[in-house]
Amino acid sequence: MGAVLIGIAFLVPRLMDEKWRKKMNAEAAPIFGKWNVHMGWGTVPAILVAIAVVLYGPALARRIRWRSLLVVTWLTGLAWSFALVMVDGWQRGFVHVFQDPNEYLHEVGGVTDIPATLRGFSDRILDFQPDSWTTHVSGHPPGALLIFVWLDRIGLRGPTWAGIVCVLVGLTAALAVLIAVRALASEDLARSAAPFLAMAPAAIWIAVSADAIFAAITAWAVALLAIAATRTTRAPVVAALGAGVLFGFGIYVNYGLVLMGIPAVAVLVAARTVRPLFPALVGALIVAAAFTASGFWWLDGYHLVVQRYYQGIASERPYNYWVWANLAAATCATGLAVPAALHRPISLGGLRTRNGLTYLVTAAGLAMIAADLSALSKAETERIWLPFTIWLISATALLPERHKRAWLAVQATGALVLVHLILTNW
Template sequence: MPIRGREAAALSVGVVLLVAAFAVPHLGLGTLTPIINSTPERVRAFADTAPIFGWWEAHVGWGTVPALLIAAAVVRWGPDVAGRLRWRSLVGLTWATSLLWAFSLAMVDGWERGFAGRLTARHEYLRQVPTITDIPEAVRTFSARILDFQPDSWITHVSGHPPAALLSFVWLDRIGLGGGAWAGLFCLLVGSSAAAAIIIAIRAVADEATARLAAPFVAVAPAAIWIAVSADGYFAGVAAWGIALLALAVHGRPRRAVPAGAGAGLLLGWGIFLNYGIGLIALPAVAVLLTATDRRSALRALVPAVIAALAVVAAFYAAGFWWFDGYHLVQERYWQGIANDRPFQYWVWANLASTVCAIGLGSVAALGHVFDARALRRRSGLHLLLTGALLSIILADLSMLSKAETERIWLPFTVWLTAAGALLPPRSHRWWLALNVVGALAINHLILTNW
């Protein structure tokens, strides 16, 4: 398979990043390392497989065979099926494939270790759920409990996110779906649905042919390793549907623009109360607005979206939580913890290596086609969307508030980059898909990921 110049350049950068990020921690280069001021035990706990958060452990599980079969089927038949299937059926199949792929990868680690027990770890939301006996009081006092070293400080993940993340699991528990298995299923269902949202958005801002080309790549993205199961998979799904509805509001029928725009605003507004970093999804949202054929179409979508998002902000403010108070306190909490021992000199570029792992080298090769001045000038929908996602990642990286674990934390942005495969020559899609799934299977079977 011939590799063209842009693909070769992007692939080379991705490979160099991967090799360097995995090799540098073993070279003893002072602060150019994943963690400092640490004992060997702490290094193993937090940097054993840097830039990925996990531990070296070659293993197989009952999810291995299904994962291999799904990977082989998508590589062999995925592009053909995506090109021929009815559109609505393709959307459903993309979601179903993404769900089964993610679940199979989780089951490589086993039911308890890979799925049901993931969200019950000591730093996770479910450990806090039993302590919430008064929801209004929890929201009202949320900011006061963010900082560490207080008698009633929130546990790590609760303190690091706005209250909607915790509330989601509290409400799940209240309706009788408590425990790790239900929480994991919830995150898996919402997170895997991002695959369907992405191709719907691409169809709206570009065309159906492009969306069909992207479908196999998003269906078996390596990011599925962290979508099942982490709360960030849930966050990614919410943000993806927010962008998809915004795209439908901009490019759909005028009479549907207001409800679609309002739906987009509600989801994106809810998203920023799930994860402070989701505020950066504003860049892909702006990219969608830039694809509008005229100013009226953009405003028809933007106005109801902004009003709905502000309604979410107002509701939380009325309940006693102001987003900016939480954001400033979270920054303090961040530097109270392990962030002080994770040198920016390493993570500023190693974060990007973990992104390579999450989207796959095949999609990395496709990113070489994103930097196309002519396509951007003519406001190509897919190029603008991918550029928005890339800029979100760059800003998150430079903020110094994302050092390590970005294969999980950046899921709301990286899921979009998996669709870059649509820009590759169609005749080469099977090869690039194969490279992506082989990478995902290798990571999942050689590393026991923390998420």
Template sequence: MSTPPLRPPRPPRTAPRPKTRGRPRRAPRPEPRPEPRRESRRVRYDLYAAGAACALFALAALVGWSAYDPRETLRVPWPPLLARWLPHAGPGTPAALVLAALTVAYGPVLARRLRWRPLLAASWAAALAWTWSLALVDGWRRGAAGQLTSKHEYLRSVGEVHGLGEFLSTFTDRILLQSPGNWPAHVAGHPPGAVLTFAGLDRIGLAGGGWAAAWCVTTGTSAVVAVLVALRALGAERAARRAAPFLVLSPAAVWVGVSADGYFAAVAAWGLALLALSATGAVRAPRAAALGAGLLLGWALYLSYGLVLLAPLAAAVLVAARTARPVPYVLLGIAPWAVAFTAGGFWWYAGYTTLVERYHQGAGGVRPYAYYVWANLAAQVAVVGPATAAGLRRAAALGRGGAARVAGAGVPVAPAVLLAGALCAVLAADLSGMSKAETERIWLPFTLWLLPAAALLPARHHRRWLAAQAAVALAVNHLLITGW
């Protein structure tokens, strides 16, 4: 009896290959690191950009002193800034030096390693300490408590707010210089929301220049957090972390402490941050966030006429988020302010047109447009610092290349879109002719959004750029007595 032949063993089954359409997917290639020679060239261009910005500032000072009478024609003692030369030190000097050194040494590392919420808290605390230390270089009275009590400032008019209806209905009547009981310059130059803020503080027991200064510095420095929140919501957390030390150690802190424009900048910044959270769905209730954005942006319109130029920044947020869904809710949030102020007797557009006439009755009618149309931009070098100038050069390279990343830094396009919106706002304000001098404080709501440009700079050079930023702030605050 024959036995059947043995069958060969079956080959082991292998898992079926997944079906793929077209070409099989490849693992993403790591980003190529820039060639040393090319990166060296880029760094050199960064230095050129920073140097050109400083040269523009020096040219504005030289032309201001040689071609014009600073006090009679330009109406500023130390062009292009509203400041006067007076080298000095004060109680805030040691703290400012220590804070600058600590931020330069540890800021980039902490910004990279801290968890998100502790980073926000640390950034606000550091910005608060930095701004107060700079303000106190001039002493408590001259640097803080007395800043908002001068003859041109808001606190001089707080006692004249007796009833809201009467105040709003007669506000525009007192803007022009020939009007009986005309408002001081800053009250006349803004919608009634500005003085109403300080009247509100007075009514709840926080009267006087000290409380007003504390309000402006506390709210103004919170704008640092708002910018970080907006960047992260738009998918740029890494850029936000890289930008955090530059937002903290910004020379703009010289004018945030103490001017009401720091408060205005914070209201605007939080409005834009809520808009970013709503547009990207980064919160559980995006519609409520959009309403909140509208409420803050609407209030901003009644703090400063110039904040209508937040429109390019708001558009930039929506472009970066690639949606317009929040717009109806934002408009719904703005509406209550327009209704309330108009019903109370203040018509925004009438106030603005009357202000234009008042502006030309005073220093605005004397200051030459031909000088300030470019000197205003030069003045911003002292506000944003050389690192921002270098970062803007990198952003321009990003715009030309159309790529999502620059110099291997891993920075998304969203920050560049916000930079473009801020630049549009600044240029519109400049060309309007309604901002001749004093733009170091007036444009804070816009220049604040230029500071994240420094995130585009190579990380290994951040400490050097931070040191340059601190040097500008310390030099301005110790060599000059600024108007704010």
């Protein structure tokens, strides 16, 4: 079904007239990019990484020590994502993205007084004003801009450092998923998911997108909540407090991450406890109080950003296409192994097993559907939904063991085809 959905999503725009296609503002819909058959010096390394993971990934994931698995997963993801990005070349694939005038870095130099910026942030959200924020800054709460301002303040300035931080931090989301699955389900399931998380097609966008950082923030929030709820840490209260801080900061980098409250509830249900709830709420409220005291009221920002969203190309993009094509774009990011595995955790029988992985995957799917139905995600969901799709990839742990190499090959092939046929905007 995943392949059919993707095929139809690519076919429909080709069957429509030119006027309709222009409204899409996505030449290679459902992927945000343009058709461009190309190769690069990352082509051969990407193929080699793919072959290595397919041949040795599942066996290695079962055999090595847990901490070594986390390191190997992160390093493999780094090699895979960097190779995929380098198919487009260093400048076009890595640096150019953050040089775009609609990106965060465009505004960093103008932030000379952070408290004043926060106080006046909402006033600059709407478009067509002399001092309107650029597209990406206006579309997010101020926490997203602050990440790059802080990087600049500590000397990690410019597009190269922005890209490096995005990939290094973003790839840790996979580790957070493994830790959460281990705590709520089993180490065996976490080990089974590791090769798929290391070689996810999502790496195409993780390497060059601030959304990778957003995914990592909330992934670690869920992981900390999971180890607090299952008391697999010596300091469960501290872990829960840390989870709350990250959940709180998450909604101040991306309005849509309020939906990560669904996986948070799923963690507590799976662990059958509410013990971490109070310290987690305290942590989240500390973050909310800090931003509110600084002059930014989240609800004001949210209502204004909805208006800003429809001041731009979103008002033209046809919802009757994107409401289902969004799911096709997300499937491109997760790979076809995910829809092949999804029926296992979300089936009624899967829910009855009370497996923590079942709850995590189901909750992430519900969050993604809610984001889709909101009509505030029309296109670019292969990037925007990284905080949700990274959890869906863990469903691959439930694929039959004898089929895992074949599905890893499908994952790698899908990513390689995408990155060589489409010049993505991210």
